[in-house]
Amino acid sequence: MSYTAEMRESIKRVEATRPARLSETWPMMSPAEKKEILEKFHPDYIREGMREIRVGVSKGQRMPLELAEVMEGHSHLRSDSLDLEQIDYDTDVLVIGGGGAGASAAILARENGAKVVLTTKLRFGDANTMMAQGGIQAADKPNDSPAIHYLDVMGGGHFANVPELVEALVKDAPLVIKWLEDLGCMFDKEPDGTLVTIHGGGTSRKRMHSARDYSGAEIMRTLRDEVRSYPEDIVVLEFSPAIELILDDKGQCAGAVLKNLETGEHLIVRAKCTIVATGGSGRLHYQGYPTTNHYGATGDGVVLCYRVGARLAFLDTMQYHPTGAAYPEQILGLLVTEKVRGLGAQVCNVEGKQFVNPRETRDVEASAFIRECVERGKGVRTPSGMQGVWLDSPMIDIIHGPGTIEAELPAMVRQFGRFGIDITKEPMLVYPTLHYQNGGIALDVHGRTNVPNLFVAGEISGGVHGRNRLMGNSLLEITVFGRRAGRAAALQAKEVSLGKLTLAHLDKWERELKEAGVEPKIVSPILLPDYTRKVR
Amino acid sequence: MSEELIPIYIMGKQYMVPPTLTIMKAMEYAGYQLIRGVGCRGGFCGACATVYRLPGDYRLQIGLACQTVVQPGMYLAQIPFFPAQRAAYRLHELQPTFQTLFTLYPELMRCLSCGTCTKACPQDIDVKQYMADAMRGDIHAVADRSFDCIMCGLCAARCPAEEAQYNIAILCRRLYGKYLAPKAKHLLERVKEVEEGKWDAAVEELKGLSEEELRKRYNARDIEPE
Ligand SMILES: Cc1cc2nc3c(=O)[nH]c(=O)nc-3n(C[C@H](O)[C@H](O)[C@H](O)COP(=O)(O)OP(=O)(O)OC[C@H]3O[C@@H](n4cnc5c(N)ncnc54)[C@H](O)[C@@H]3O)c2cc1C
Ligand code: SF4
Ligand code: SF4
Ligand code: FES
Numbered sequence: 001m002s003y004t005a006e007m008r009e010s011i012k013r014v015e016a017t018r019p020a021r022l023s024e025t026w027p028m029m030s031p032a033e034k035k036e037i038l039e040k041f042h043p044d045y046i047r048e049g050m051r052e053i054r055v056g057v058s059k060g061q062r063m064p065l066e067l068a069e070v071m072e073g074h075s076h077l078r079s080d081s082l083d084l085e086q087i088d089y090d091t092d093v094l095v096i097g098g099g100g101a102g103a104s105a106a107i108l109a110r111e112n113g114a115k116v117v118l119t120t121k122l123r124f125g126d127a128n129t130m131m132a133q134g135g136i137q138a139a140d141k142p143n144d145s146p147a148i149h150y151l152d153v154m155g156g157g158h159f160a161n162v163p164e165l166v167e168a169l170v171k172d173a174p175l176v177i178k179w180l181e182d183l184g185c186m187f188d189k190e191p192d193g194t195l196v197t198i199h200g201g202g203t204s205r206k207r208m209h210s211a212r213d214y215s216g217a218e219i220m221r222t223l224r225d226e227v228r229s230y231p232e233d234i235v236v237l238e239f240s241p242a243i244e245l246i247l248d249d250k251g252q253c254a255g256a257v258l259k260n261l262e263t264g265e266h267l268i269v270r271a272k273c274t275i276v277a278t279g280g281s282g283r284l285h286y287q288g289y290p291t292t293n294h295y296g297a298t299g300d301g302v303v304l305c306y307r308v309g310a311r312l313a314f315l316d317t318m319q320y321h322p323t324g325a326a327y328p329e330q331i332l333g334l335l336v337t338e339k340v341r342g343l344g345a346q347v348c349n350v351e352g353k354q355f356v357n358p359r360e361t362r363d364v365e366a367s368a369f370i371r372e373c374v375e376r377g378k379g380v381r382t383p384s385g386m387q388g389v390w391l392d393s394p395m396i397d398i399i400h401g402p403g404t405i406e407a408e409l410p411a412m413v414r415q416f417g418r419f420g421i422d423i424t425k426e427p428m429l430v431y432p433t434l435h436y437q438n439g440g441i442a443l444d445v446h447g448r449t450n451v452p453n454l455f456v457a458g459e460i461s462g463g464v465h466g467r468n469r470l471m472g473n474s475l476l477e478i479t480v481f482g483r484r485a486g487r488a489a490a491l492q493a494k495e496v497s498l499g500k501l502t503l504a505h506l507d508k509w510e511r512e513l514k515e516a517g518v519e520p521k522i523v524s525p526i527l528l529p530d531y532t533r534k535v536r
Numbered sequence: 537m538s539e540e541l542i543p544i545y546i547m548g549k550q551y552m553v554p555p556t557l558t559i560m561k562a563m564e565y566a567g568y569q570l571i572r573g574v575g576c577r578g579g580f581c582g583a584c585a586t587v588y589r590l591p592g593d594y595r596l597q598i599g600l601a602c603q604t605v606v607q608p609g610m611y612l613a614q615i616p617f618f619p620a621q622r623a624a625y626r627l628h629e630l631q632p633t634f635q636t637l638f639t640l641y642p643e644l645m646r647c648l649s650c651g652t653c654t655k656a657c658p659q660d661i662d663v664k665q666y667m668a669d670a671m672r673g674d675i676h677a678v679a680d681r682s683f684d685c686i687m688c689g690l691c692a693a694r695c696p697a698e699e700a701q702y703n704i705a706i707l708c709r710r711l712y713g714k715y716l717a718p719k720a721k722h723l724l725e726r727v728k729e730v731e732e733g734k735w736d737a738a739v740e741e742l743k744g745l746s747e748e749e750l751r752k753r754y755n756a757r758d759i760e761p762e
Binding site for chain 2: 122123125126127130131139140141142143145146147148150151152154155159163164167170171172174175177178181182183184185186187189191192193194195199204205206211212213214216217218221222225226228229230231239261262292294295296328329330331334335383414415418419528530531532533534
């Protein structure tokens with residue numbers, strides 16, 4: 001699947017300008033230029049892409065259209081669809097979502113004396129956590145401190161973050177790295193045991209810990225193996241997404257209705273405490289963007305929590321990664337790591353000319369790519385009608401010496417090589433891709449929501465990162481808050497007494513929809529994206 | 537989609553699909569809404585192991601559905617679940633020795649060194665070699681060599697000795713990470729400091745600052761050089 005003739009023409013122009021570009025640095029934008037380009041081109045600022053939600057406790061908050069539509073959907077169930085006395089699993093703690101946050105929560109809940117049911121939509125571990133390559137932040141070097149980390153997180157989040165949550169994040173960070181090591185995670189180390197740490201976007205100290213190219217996978221598979229070590233205390237249900245939360249007659253969260261994806265059967269879990277850790281929503285393809293996210297990232301958890309009255313925070317901000325693969329089609333939207341730019345690859349348009357410094361922040365860089373393609377018409381067209389700009393990877397070997405690309409970017413070389421593109425010799429075509437849900441359900445430092453006995457942890461939550469997450473802080477968040485929620489839920493479960501289970505909130509929801517004049521077009525949570533007979 | 541469509545056979549049924557698609561996208565194009573056999577869609581999770589055969593070739597081939605492009609006449613089926621055994625253990629009760637591996641996975645020693653697993657691995661891991669490392673009790677070598685394993689199960693699916701290679705591999709990686717890897721002293725020190733509350737006051741102070749003051753401090757940060 002190598003490049004088309006037309007694309008090769010453009011590549012020739014990239015090659016022609018390369019010698020001159022090697023000694024050319026494109027100027028960084030001034031604060032005023034940044035502001036302007038963001039407001040004009042960043043998807044978060046596109047007015048037509050957002051609207052207010054018309055029902056529920058956080059009525060009036062803005063969010064992407066596609067999310068609002070899912071949030072305002074009908075339930076899969078009616079309040080009288082099921083006999084809630086027929087309980088399939090009765091447990092102390094129910095964890096919904098088998099990613100890094102859910103697994104951490106399950107482990108800590110068990111450690112604190114709870115019987116746990118962990119249910120997940122796909123296979124246990126088929127999750128965004130598995131895909132993280134870059135790394136996890138923690139201030140554990142002598143020249144660094146939780147306070148310095150705190151400042152970086154706040155600045156990255158445009159100072160909108162909830163201070164107590166950031167405090168928990170940065171203070172727990174070293175403890176979490178130690179915890180993961182004790183569970184057998186293999187972080188990159190010097191021979192004397194010193195952890196290898198590097199910079200990430202927005203860090204003032206080198207505090208990004210990695211496990212080769214597979215940081216998230218290493219954490220995920222380790223946590224998953226640990227969960228599986230306690231089958232008598234933690235029941236794991238796969239291919240069984242939650243489709244609605246259950247309340248009791250005192251208004252407390254009391255478990256969930258699950259759906260067996262294979263048989264269609266409904267399962268009722270009664271739980272004294274429920275932790276929702278269902279991750280993000282990239283597969284809703286806001287404004288038509290491709291995504292880096294795994295197949296199950298459809299925003300189910302925010303829908304479930306919102307329907308029982310949990311408050312929202314910062315759902316009007318999403319993170320778009322500037323360098324998603326735009327070609328070949330087989331890997332459309334997939335993450336091209338920031339390291340490619342970090343190593344010196346420049347960005348060029350169809351004419352082989354630079355138009356932005358490759359080291360601008362993610363949001364500014366992404367906006368510049370969009371402007372080049374959409375406003376200036378200088379993008380490179382692909383056969384499927386997509387556009388993209390060139391990321392001139394071969395420069396890396398010219399700058400740092402032959403073999404650098406293979407040594408530093410093996411996963412990328414493998415990824416493109418599978419489809420006949422040799423990134424050591426040819427540039428990569430990239431375009432911004434939907435990467436991360438910055439906001440979600442509001443929580444306190446123990447993961448508690450405003451609904452009694454309902455907790456959240458991980459990408460589903462909102463507040464830790466304010467308006468923008470820094471790379472490496474979400475693997476940290478999922479372990480920090482997964483652990484906190486797991487522990488708090490287990491302890492709280494000892495005090496909880498549940499009343500009669502009910503789905504009466506669904507009637508209330510339908511009434512509200514009607515009163516607001518909302519006529520939902522869909523049933524939600526949507527569980528799986530619909531890609532049938534399409535190419536996505 | 538202007539290209540000609542090509543025929544593929546999904547579990548025996550013919551479908552016409554664009555030739556540029558991966559097996560995964562071709563199945564969706566054909567009308568499947570995938571439930572099993574799909575996860576990250578990017579070669580990281582190992583959910584999409586697939587067996588296929590090409591016309592005129594008796595050999596079975598295998599690959600990841602999200603990373604393999606369709607070919608005309610391809611016959612395919614997914615093996616999204618492989619019932620390999622995971623031994624019952626709790627890491628903190630184990631010792632990082634050959635004896636542990638052998639006790640938990642006695643079938644380890646039945647490996648024939650045939651190399652089928654190595655040929656099957658979509659991550660280009662020398663599975664046969666890490667099994668040999670395991671038989672020698674070299675836990676570090678197994679951990680290192682198997683690091684890129686995505687636990688797709690293709691090696692186990694093809695193994696004549698019915699080994700659960702990838703489960704042995706993760707056991708070794710965890711044993712290495714916990715017991716054998718050199719300890720990070722700076723980490724242990726920092727953990728102690730945090731537990732003793734050494735950094736509480738500094739963070740508390742920042743928490744109390746106005747946004748304006750915080751901005752000032754942020755802009756005045758000194759950045760550790762590359
Ligand atoms: C390609 C990529 C690279 C990244 N790189 C980095 C990085 O280098 N550093 C970093 O810090 N962060 C990175 N991130 C972000 C980070 O990986 C995620 O934000 C984080 O792992 C989310 O963890 P989680 O446990 O909250 O959600 P997930 O890991 O996504 O897990 C959620 C789980 O819930 C399940 N689920 C969904 N709906 C339901 C339902 N209705 N019922 C039951 N289960 C359900 C899902 O199937 C999934 O298994 C990256 C993300 C991506 C996509
Ligand atoms: S396929 Fe099985 S028997 Fe053959 S080398 Fe691999 S593990 Fe050993
Ligand atoms: S070692 Fe086995 S399970 Fe791991 S990636 Fe290779 S084939 Fe898949
Ligand atoms: S879907 Fe994850 S490896 Fe193919």
